Amino acid sequence: MSEPGHPGLTAAEAAARLAQDGANEFPDASHRSALAIFAGVLREPMLLLLLAGGAIYLLLGDPGEAIILLVFVLLTISISLVQEVRTQRAVEALRDLAMPRATVIRDGRRVVIESREIVRGDLLEIAEGSRIAADGFLVEANALQVDEALLTGESVPVTKVAAEQPSTIAPPPVPGGDNLPYAFSGTLAVRGTGLMQVAATGSRSRIGAIGKSLATLESETPRLIAQTRGMVRWFAVAGIVLSVTAVLLFGFLRGDWLAAILSGIALAMSLLPEELPVVLALFMTIGALRMSRARVLARRGSAIETLGAATVLCTDKTGTLTQNLMEVEELWLPGGERHRPTPATHLPSDAHVRLATLGMLASQAEPFDPMEKALHDLAGKHPGASLDDHRGAGWSAERLYPLAPGLLAMSQVWSNEAKPDMVVAAKGAPEAIADLCHLEPAARREMERMASDMAARGLRVLALAEGSAPPGTLPDSQHGFAFAYRGLVGLADPIRGAVPAAVAQLQDAGIRVVMITGDYPATARAIADQAGIRAGETMSGDEITALDDIELSRRIGQVGVFARVMPEQKLRIVRALKAAGEVVAMTGDGVNDAPSLKAAHIGIAMGRRGTDVARAASAIVLLDDDFGAIVSAVALGRRIYDNIRKAAVFIFAVHLPIAGLAIAPLLLGWPIILGPVLIALLEMVIDPVCSLGFEAEPADDDVLARPPRAQDSPLVTRGMAIWAAAQGSAALALVLALGAWATASRMAEPLLRATCFAGLVVAVLILVLADRSFGRHVKARNRALPVILGVTMGVNAAVLAIPQVAQVFGLAALGYRSVFAVALLAALLAAAIALLKPRFRASLTV
Structure with a gap:
């Protein structure tokens, strides 16, 4: 492929055609406009409850409360828009990292560009293992064979030949034929090299014609999302049942059905853990972005979840453990x-x-x-x-x-x-x-x-x-x-300097490292010893062939090195490990590695030397081919999952005192304390703490010193649920005690409501601090949390201390007695949690 014989387009010509035809990509169906985001927010249950509460306040002749709820509606929409935009920007940044690159000839020189920048007339180089990025005519074809199964369903590669006069040949009516001088976007070069003159890009290519149907295909829902939806569904059902019961109870006992409906709405709002789906989406997206800063690209959010459960890492030798400089x-x-x-x-x-x-x-x-x-x-x-x-x-x-x-x-x-x-x-x-x-x-x-x-x-x-x-x-x-x-x-081939320390960290984290290589067994054992792999038995490819699948899965737990392995045998190794109950991560870079990368729970491809098909089959890409980055990815994956669990425990714990304070007045004959306005104000505290405060929480010290969690373990384990109930119940008991004291003291209704609300806010803040860590010590390096808590405390202090502001929310400014009572509640709750937590610590292992 001599460049002087094929000068290609000039940079100016390429820029003009890019502006004329558009980028070489399909429309992104996942990108939502501001109007679509707004319409989606309007369908959220919490927002519908706020609007219903506002309507009832208008019927009750209280426009002030209705206006406040409308303000909260606007705030909720604004926060949702900001979070959605932030998430989309993170996704776009990740997509830019994942964007395939291509080599074209422009101005007589080879240049590497993003595949979206390819234009009609470009001369595109095709290398073995690369995915072809556009449709076009072949100017050169050197033993080139292409897998067109994506378009034809036929996995047998077809041979490509060069066209003598590309501009005079019409594209073939259908792909799949041998000795055609035309290649199609999305197909894979499995052998040889070529040079292609691009004829169609983006939606004009053959695969672009079916782009709309491809964009609408949905993949299987990740287990973590399914679990979250299930928990929210159960809470929603419980909230509806309790709300209807409360409405009937209040209506029949007091005869005020509008107030009863209002109380039911408040109770439903207090029980709905609507923060959990937001937490999950935000954590996964920002977590993937954090990984990219460590030069690790998580192509699928579910890979972050699975990283915390990986028990085996299968790694090739050349270029991964070694420098690939022979x-x-x-x-x-x-x-x-x-x-x-x-x-x-x-x-x-x-x-x-x-x-x-x-x-x-x-x-x-x-x-x-x-x-x-x-x-x-x-x-x-x-x-x-x-x-x-x-x-x-x-x-x-x-x-x-x-x-x-x-x-x-x-x-x-x-x-x-x-x-x-x-x-x-x-x-x-x-x-x-x-x-x-x-x-x-x-x-x-x-x-x-x-x-x-x-x-x-x-x-x-x-x-x-x-x-x-x-x-x-x-x-x-x-x-x-x-x-x-x-x-x-x-x-x-010298071993990479960072490999022994990385292998030791993975093994200390309970992840068994297994080396798979085509090398001589003695060579493999020597490299394994240099890498620090705690090798058990060594099994050869011939031995794998001699064993059936059942016997291989039985023996595979004792094998640390596989030698003289053919690429197709890697798939059997992965399947045998999965059959033995292991959660398998697998590294690879070649075309033949794609089946095993796809079959593994976590496929890990090399970003630099890896082929396009290996990267496409993988859930994670190491952008710098750095084996040590796997350790960073495991630690970050465990941290993200841990923080999701901490946020979930906090969400469940904090809804207990909120729901209790919403329903207790109906049962005890107190004035209504928490209406929709105050619950909406509380959500303004809880949402940023969950979505931003817990996300920024640093990893626990033992994140790489504990064994992997069980793959089938729920997001919130039984021990975590009991701990959430224990601390939530302690907060509820103290808040109710505060309410009983305020009632017995014959406080005016606005002051009683303000005192109880202040006690609830303080309880929420203490629960935040209690759930920052499941271990003995709480980290002090979370820079986001002090800012969030500071703003939250400032807003609530203004609501509770400034009479004019307090009156807007139906409250009264706190007096010294109330402040002292709230401070006592804070001290007692902190002491109770300090005494309870050691009893639950053993069940909080993550």
Whole structure:
């Protein structure tokens, strides 16, 4: 793909076409306009209750209370709009991070752009493992095969060819045919490379024609959201039943049916935990944004929930645990002669030169794999083994025999008009090359001894062989050649510096780290030891093949290293771990990793070296390919889930005293204390504390020192529910005691109401502090909470201390006796919680 021959569009032409045709993307059905958000807010139960309360106040001839409720309606709408806009901005920021990138040729140079910036006429490069980002004609196709199953349903790849005159060819009527010079957006290049002239983008592409139907498809509801909806539904049912009962009780006993309906509305508002869905949505969105700042992209919110339950992390070796920067460390010739090449020295013999040459000839001409790059570097740095000597002057590649499930070796056939026979270079696993060369037992044992020696020192071992073939028809398989064994190559790939500490942290967090690699077992064990993986047994790919699924799931709990594993066997490993009851996270980067990434509970793809299909199949993407970022993701995922639980416990606890103070006057004959106005004012306190205060809560000290939670554990466990009931009941008892004292003191109704309301506000604030941590100590690093509490206390102090403001809400300014009583309530509640919490701490493990 020479750039001078294909200058592509100019930057000015591309900008003009982008403005004319629009971005190369589909309309976002999830983006809601301000009007749609407003309409959605109007359907919220809490808002409907506020509007109903306002209407009843108007019927009662109290326009002041109705106006106050209208103000709260406007505040609720404003808060919902702000939260929705903030959430959408966070989602858009995450979508920008997840946006695929593409390489195009513009102004004669290769440039990397976001796929949404591709325009008609662009020259788009296609690489193996990439997802094609637009429709277009192929200008070049080098052994290019494309999986068009997304459009055809047929998983067999089709071969693509280059078009001689792209502008004169019409697009094919249907995708799926072989040897067509046209590629489609959304399809996957599974082999080879190509260069495409873009003909259609966005909704004009083939997949764009069905974009509307794709946009309306809904995925399965995540378990956490389903749990939350279930809890809110039960509370709503309970609230309706109690509200209807209260209305009937109040109406028949007192005869004032409008006031009875008003009390019923207040009771329904006090019982409805409408904060919980808001908390869940906001926590997940902001949590995903926090992850992105740690260079971890959570593509699905459910992955955050699942991270807290992960029990096994399956990781590949090359590029994940190691640096993926291979160098040839050793050369071994048959007979045991060992040489360690350096850039400053020549290879000592023709046999060593020939070994280096075979390594190059058995690799791709333009290598992508680090191992093949290392073999090219070795051949290029030593006399007699340069690329020009062996691939120039008439040499051409005739056929490549790739790796096969039963043969871990690949061969490449080369011909030269000046040579009578073709040259066949083979490289692969020592045992595979031994089979191809039909080694005698003694020679095989010598090869195995040398390979084991290198592997035990953490080197990746390749065997090399040479064959020849007369011109003409080539055999169907590599076994059809007569190979001669030429020696071994040991390649070193240093382990990443952050890996041992990260592995130790994951294992301390109760997550078993399992390494899966195609390497020699001894190499795999050596790398596992360097990484600090607490390896149990080592199982080979052949052993996996010999076991049925039941036996594999039974034995898999004792395996720490899987070696000589073929890509398709990774899927069996993931399924066996899931069958054994594990919650599986899986790393991967290649096309063949996609099935196992999709099958795992949490697929983790590499952001830089990973293919598009691997990233699309994953729930999480490590943007910097940093294994240590997995630890950060686990810690952040556990923190987010912990904070959701803390917020949920607080929500359930705080609704007990609110509901109790709403219904107690009906049962005890007191004046109505909490009407819709005061409950709405309380919601102005509770909502920001739940959605912003708890979200900013730092992680507990033991977040990575405790085992993973059970996958099927509910959001609010039985122990948490009992703790919420205990602290809520303590707050309710003290607030009711305060109300009884105020009633016995014959306070005027506005002052009685103000005293009880002040006690309730103080109780809410104490419950906030009590639920910040389930452990012994409360963190002091939450910067958002003091601001929220300060504003809340300031507003409520103004309501309760300034007579003119208090009168607006039907209250009276507090006197010294009331202030003292409220302070006593605060002290008693704080003491009660301090005494109760140790008794519940064991049941609050998260």
